[in-house]
Amino acid sequence: MAIYDSIGATYAGTRRPDPRIAARIHQALGDAATVINVGAGTGSYEPPHTLSAVEPSSVMIAQRPAGSAPALEAFAESIPLADDSADAVMALLTVHHWSDLEAGIGELLRIARRRIVVLTFDPDINHKFWLLEEYLPEAAAFGDERAVAVDRLAGLLGGARIETVTVPHDCTDGFLAAFWRRPEAYLDPEVRAGISLFAQTGEEVLRPGLARLSDDLSSGRWHRRHADLLDREALDAGYRLLVADL
Known part of the structure; x- marks a missing residue:
């Protein structure tokens, strides 16, 4: 069973595409006339010319908006599409979920004609995010088991341009570091349910760290410790866009 069959039920509500991140992704896709989205989830960031989406979770597919590109219920490691199916293939915040990274990247290379874009x-940067480092190190340890080094990923793609994607302070897409300047959001169980790392780690493991965060917010300790964040517009939390031309 795909992991998002169990943890993705509220995903469409908390993971709304952020227009600034969308602009970066669409710029990276360039002039591709056709796009395939692999690990597509609910369809976030798909451009209008998306030809097809590949997603293993029926729960996620059911949350795709009306009019979205047709979705194939399949895993990245075995995509039921012909070679050179589209000008570009995109895979966004998904590679760390794949059971066989090499097989999945091989499939992206097989179905893309001209370009692959991976978010x-x-x-090394993401797991030093204050929430993980100070409050939820158990989640960081769990994430280390799945994390993919950016250099390794670029190598598997045959070389790729690596771009930094900063997270705006009011990011609308509720991924792990989206609320870096809005720490109270992490106390909301619905927000946490939309963050795969937390959903997989489990509430029982997270509870002590979240209690410490709640106390630090109530006392003002968090705001004193992270005063340097409060006036920042964006943060580099380790998110990277890899663009590989074939």
Whole structure:
């Protein structure tokens, strides 16, 4: 069973595409006339010319908006599409979920004619995010087991341009570091349910760290410790866009 069959039920509500991140992704896709979205989830960031989406979770597929590109219920490691199916293939915040990274990247290379765009995270930076480092190290340890080094990923793609994607302070897409300047959001169980790392780690493991965060917010300790964040517009939390031309 795909992991998002169990953790993705509220995903469409908390993971709304952020227009600034969308602009970066669409710029990276360039002039591709046709696009395939692999690990597509609910269809976030798909451009209008998306030809097909590949997603293993029926729960996620059911949340795709009306009029979205047709979705194939399949895993990245075995995509039921012909070679050179589209000008470009995109895979956004998905590679760390794949059971066989090499097989999945091989499939992207097989179905893309001209370009592959991957949004991922650098674990060396991402796992030093204040929430993980100070409050939820157990989640960071769990994430380390799945994390993919950016250099390794670029190598598997045959070389790729690596771009930094900063997270705006009011990001509308509720992924892990989206609320870096809005820490109270992490106390909301619905927000946490839309973040795969937390949903997979489990509430029982997270509870002590979240209690410490709640106390630190109530006392003002968090705001004193992270005063340097409060006036920032964006943060580099390790998210990276890899663009590989074939």
